[in-house]
């Protein structure tokens with residue numbers, strides 16, 4: 581699945597919040613959108629998903645201009661958004677087409693993929709935050725989306741659960757090779773997971789840098805190489821205090 585954004589922008593009630601965002605995601609590529617709060621990351625994801633069709637510019641999927649691509653995308657939000665009155669399996673298969681047997685088989689398969697085989701009959705209230713987010717991942721995968729859109733999917737989780745789910749995402753990616761667009765605030769997460777990171781800044785939010793992470797997978801958390809990329813991102817977002825300090829004393 582090839583995704584192409586050309587000069588995508590968005591204005592709400594006369595206020596421009598995103599301007600001239602252009603990039604291409606190759607099939608199976610993992611792209612990170614990173615930037616300070618309010619620069620329009622979620623707005624861009626919503627435009628790609630088809631949840632919002634009032635954007636400016638063009639979004640093409642496999643060369644076709646499309647404003648309705650929900651069928652080809654799976655969305656994972658910061659919070660799991662499960663329906664409390666449905667079981668885990670029913671949450672995953674809700675809205676799926678096919679016979680009951682087919683739907684249940686698909687739901688069980690993806691629950692197995694996210695490490696929740698055997699939890700089908702539980703209700704959301706019995707799940708930890710990490711388990712609930714695993715269900716949300718299974719629900720996004722069950723329609724076999726060609727693009728997975730993740731909006732700060734792990735930011736509400738504790739540090740250990742977050743790392744486990746980042747590794748789970750890598751396992752899923754190795755198995756399905758889905759194109760992934762990941763919105764995150766977490767620079768370690770972006771450098772650990774992504775092939776390319778697009779930094780956004782300003783209001784309206786505009787692209788600043790596109791940084792390719794030339795590292796084999798599996799990557800080593802905290803490696804010196806990833807730290808170099810991290811520095812480049814911090815510089816792009818003007819968050820690197822040592823660089824600011826050097827600039828001050830050199831000016």
Ligand SMILES: Nc1ncnc2c1ncn2[C@@H]1O[C@H](COP(=O)(O)OP(=O)(O)OP(=O)(O)O)[C@@H](O)[C@H]1O
Nearest residue numbers: 592593597615616617618619620621622623624765
């Ligand atoms: N439906 C809407 N109506 C009006 N303004 C909106 C709407 N959706 C988003 N905005 C505005 O657009 C701007 C960008 O919002 P968006 O949620 O895309 O930013 P973000 O980079 O994802 O922020 P965060 O990192 O805090 O989640 C914000 O100023 C927000 O108030």
